[in-house]
Amino acid sequence: MNQDIKEVLFSKEMIDQRVQEIGSKITKDYQMKDLVLVGILKGGVPFLADLIRAIDLPLEYDLMAVSSYGASTKSSGTVKIMKDLDMGIEGRDVIIVEDIIDTGLTLHYLLQNIRSRRPTSLKVATMLDKPSQRKMQIQPEYNGFEIPDVFVVGYGLDYAGKYRNLPFIGILKEEIYQKK
Ligand code: 5GP
Numbered sequence: 001m002n003q004d005i006k007e008v009l010f011s012k013e014m015i016d017q018r019v020q021e022i023g024s025k026i027t028k029d030y031q032m033k034d035l036v037l038v039g040i041l042k043g044g045v046p047f048l049a050d051l052i053r054a055i056d057l058p059l060e061y062d063l064m065a066v067s068s069y070g071a072s073t074k075s076s077g078t079v080k081i082m083k084d085l086d087m088g089i090e091g092r093d094v095i096i097v098e099d100i101i102d103t104g105l106t107l108h109y110l111l112q113n114i115r116s117r118r119p120t121s122l123k124v125a126t127m128l129d130k131p132s133q134r135k136m137q138i139q140p141e142y143n144g145f146e147i148p149d150v151f152v153v154g155y156g157l158d159y160a161g162k163y164r165n166l167p168f169i170g171i172l173k174e175e176i177y178q179k180k
Helices: 012-029 045-054 105-115 174-178
Strands: 005-010 035-041 060-066 081-083 093-101 121-129 142-146 169-172
Touching: 005 012, 005 142, 012 045, 012 121, 012 142, 035 045, 035 105, 045 060, 045 093, 045 121, 060 105, 093 105, 105 121, 169 174
Parallel strands: 035 060, 035 093, 093 121, 121 142
Antiparallel strands: 005 169, 060 081
């Protein structure tokens, strides 16, 4: 699998360190709060799993699934809920945990949807941010790394369902797309 990667942007060590920093920040910001992390399937799972263990507070987490790009590398702009939350979040302090914000369309929809359930507070943590591609004005409160307009895989991010289990984040070789 590693031979399909053209360039590693963020090593496992860089990711681990950044997640610890974000976890410490959340630990400071959410003292005495009723914290719920909402992980977005499937890409947000590795970040969620690492982040909850970097937060030194009582918390709960739940999962939501929204429609993704499928095997394409560009956003379709349509968002559909495939799996909803199991728990109520009214009156609670919610952080949405995402893999990446690109156009912001997915998150814009999610924020509206979750806000309508009346949490006390609602913030966003994302591992990666591509601000140059934004179609919606969204600024995550907790952000791992900013990246330019490149398509990346690893640490939860896929191409056609694969590469999510890479422990680093990198750019695929062009020939991998051309095979499709
Ligand atoms: P947005 O709605 O912000 O355009 O897109 C968010 C979703 O698009 C992410 O949750 C992710 O599934 C997918 N996405 C955006 N950019 C990339 C990328 O560079 N690599 C991969 N694998 N998925 C991406």
